[in-house]
Amino acid sequence: MIQVNKKYKSLYENDTRFFLVTGGRGSGKSYEVNTFLNTLSFEQGHNILFTRYTMISAHLSIIPEFTSKIDEMEATNYFTINKTEIVNNISGSQIWFKGIKTSAGNQTASLKSLSGVTTWVLDEAEELTDEATFDKINLSIRTKGKQNRIILILNPSTKEHWIYKRFFQDMGVNEGFNGSKGDVTYIHTTYLDNYENLAESFILDIERVRDTNPTKFNHIVLGGWMDKAEGVVFTNWKIGKFNPNNLQTISGQDYGFTIDPTTLIEIAVDKVNRKIYCKEHYCQKGLITSQIAKKNIECVGKGLIISDNAEPRLVTELKSYGLNIQAPKKESIEFGVSLMQDYELIIEEGSINIIKELNNYVYQDKGSKLYIDDFNHCIDAIRYAVVYLIGNPNKGKYTIR
Secondary structure, eight states: OOOOOGGGHHHHHOOOSEEEEEEOTTSOHHHHHHHHHHHHTTSTTOEEEEEESSOOOHHHHTHHHHHHHHHHTTOGGGEEEOSSEEEETTTOOEEEEEESEETTEEOOGGGSOOTTOOEEEETTGGGOOOHHHHHHHHTTOOOTTSOOEEEEEEOOOBTTSHHHIIIIITTTOOTTOOEEETTEEEEEEOGGGGGGGSOHHHHHHHHHHHHHOHHHIIIIITOOOBOOOTTBSOOSEEEEOSOTTOOOEEEEEEOOSSSSOEEEEEEEEETTTTEEEEEEEEEESSOOHHHHHHHHHHHHTTOOEEEOSSOHHHHHHHHTTTOOEEOOOOOOHHHHHHHHHTSEEEEETTOHHHHHHHTTOBBSSTTOOOBOSSSOHHHHHHHHHHHHHTSOTTSSSSOOO
8 A cells, every 4th residue: 555645645635737846866756746647547537648858768767667656556457558658447547658859859749649638747847948848738738527737847956947937936936835826736845755765875875965065965955946156157058949050060078977977969050150059968977888889879870079088998999889089189178168158059958957057167266267177067078079160270189178
């Protein structure tokens, strides 16, 4: 028998259209929402659309989370499960799994047919940076005779995000609020609401963060919204369409593993209008060489990649997979940053890690030309490619740090 956390009873009881579910790591928000959706599917006439901005192989990543809840409910025999949907055999209600963004770019073509959807779930909602896309789908959820629900699940990002402005700032609601206002139900939990289900090692880790980095603890663990940092390095940027004029593109790559992520960012430079278009392909920790190679091939094929040259063996290994990678000699960080500052940066919608870094990459001190060594993994990848394209008349013979 599954016991519902008391803070999530409003999911079952409230009749609002919008449910905003926020929280930090270990708060149990995904578990509780997934449990609710499985329960809701026992009612007839529901089609539940579960989305993420990007969703690859739902049967490997998301559906197993649902099946584990079904097992806990001892209801396995009541469901039919395949790679893209779960069907409740008792009621006929369905849970569909789709991505908003496709390999062709940001679009909602796969979501055009939304007839009959009663509940739309947007997981990792902070990754959807375009409010217009949200509105387009939201207005399509209008099934008669059933409560229509829009459930947003997210780890709060910065207060620049449209979700914060729309559902907190404009509504006059404080972050961390639990309750309802207007047509919105707010649910916020932290690891303390899920303490009994967490491993001791996890609790020790987050308490270490609490003691050493209170700002990170408030954001990552407690799920607080971040203020835009003071003294940011890049101020001339906006969200927009990637490479609308079909300019030649190259990619930049920065490497990490345990602590830092490996990133792949594709750019196009419009020298006439002084714009740099940026598209985040991935930003992920823990990738080994073969995984990086596979991702690079899937994202940019044989396209040129300008990489961090601090890992020469890794670059050599990646070349053995047939990748077109160059790792030129080093140029100063200041030189690359100054080149980027001379242009307007156009960031493709959904490039959530680039946006997060631009909001938080700051100078070490007021008046300083030194930069913090943080929030810079995507920015470094962009910088490598920019120096190659703009700052180097001999393309590739000098480089980057």
